[in-house]
Amino acid sequence: SAVISQKPSRDICQRGTSLTIQCQVDSQVTMMFWYRQQPGQSLTLIATANQGSEATYESGFVIDKFPISRPNLTFSTLTVSNMSPEDSSIYLCSVGFGTGGEKLFFGSGTQLSVL
Amino acid sequence: QKEVEQDPGPLSVPEGAIVSLNCTYSNSAFQYFMWYRQYSRKGPELLMYTYSSGNKEDGRFTAQVDKSSKYISLFIRDSQPSDSATYLCAISRGNEKLTFGTGTRLTIIP
Numbered sequence: 001s002a003v004i005s006q007k008p009s010r011d012i013c014q015r016g017t018s019l020t021i022q023c024q025v026d027s028q029v030t031m032m033f034w035y036r037q038q039p040g041q042s043l044t045l046i047a048t049a050n051q052g053s054e055a056t057y058e059s060g061f062v063i064d065k066f067p068i069s070r071p072n073l074t075f076s077t078l079t080v081s082n083m084s085p086e087d088s089s090i091y092l093c094s095v096g097f098g099t100g101g102e103k104l105f106f107g108s109g110t111q112l113s114v115l
Numbered sequence: 116q117k118e119v120e121q122d123p124g125p126l127s128v129p130e131g132a133i134v135s136l137n138c139t140y141s142n143s144a145f146q147y148f149m150w151y152r153q154y155s156r157k158g159p160e161l162l163m164y165t166y167s168s169g170n171k172e173d174g175r176f177t178a179q180v181d182k183s184s185k186y187i188s189l190f191i192r193d194s195q196p197s198d199s200a201t202y203l204c205a206i207s208r209g210n211e212k213l214t215f216g217t218g219t220r221l222t223i224i225p
Contacts, residue, residue: 043159043215092159102147102207102213104213105160105161106160108156108158109156
C-alpha cells in the first residue's frame with residue numbers, strides 16, 4: 001500500500017487561469033496516474049506519469065492542457081491550464097501495485113471549481 | 116455499449132440489512148475485478164480484489180465474480196452506518212488501465 005498526499009484539497013479558480021496539483025507518495029513508485037472524476041461519471045484516466053520520461057496521455061487529453069511533471073519516484077504534479085468551467089471536477093492522483101498494477105491507491109483528491 | 120455498467124442508485128437500507136451491489140461488464144477478457152469505497156471528499160480506497168472467478172470474503176464483505184454471466188457483486192452483511200459511501204467497481208485485463216463503473220451511492224439508515 002501507499003500513503004498519498006495531494007494538495008490543494010480544493011480550489012476555486014477564474015476562467016483562463018492555471019492550477020497545479022501536487023501529489024506526494026510515501027514510497028518510491030514507478031508509475032503514477034492522474035484521474036478525473038466528474039459528477040455522475042466514472043473515474044477517467046488522464047495520463048500515466050513515469051519518472052524520467054514524458055507522460056502518456058489517454059484519448060481526449062493533451063499535454064498542452066494537462067502538463068505533468070514527474071521529477072522523482074515519489075512526486076508528481078498535474079497542471080490544469082487555461083481553465084474553463086468544463087474543467088470543474090475532482091482530480092485524483094494514484095499509484096498502482098499488484099501483478100499488473102491493478103491495485104490502485106488514491107490521494108484524497110482536489111476539488112476544482114472554475115468560475 | 117459501455118465496458119462496465121453499474122446502477123448509480125442511490126440505495127438506502129436499514130442498519131443490519133444485507134446489501135448487494137452489482138456491476139455487469141461486456142468483455143470476457145477481463146481478469147481482475149475490484150471494488151472501491153469512496154467516502155465524501157475522499158479518494159477511493161481499495162476494498163476487495165479478485166482475480167478470475169469465484170468468491171472472496173473479508174469480514175462482513177464478500178466479492179463474487181461470475182465470468183459466465185459477466186457479473187460481479189459485492190455483498191455487505193450486517194451493514195453499519197459507517198458503510199455509507201459510494202462503491203465503485205473496477206475491472207482490468209492486467210497490465211493496463213482500470214475501467215471503473217460510475218459508482219453506487221449507499222446510505223445505511225440507523
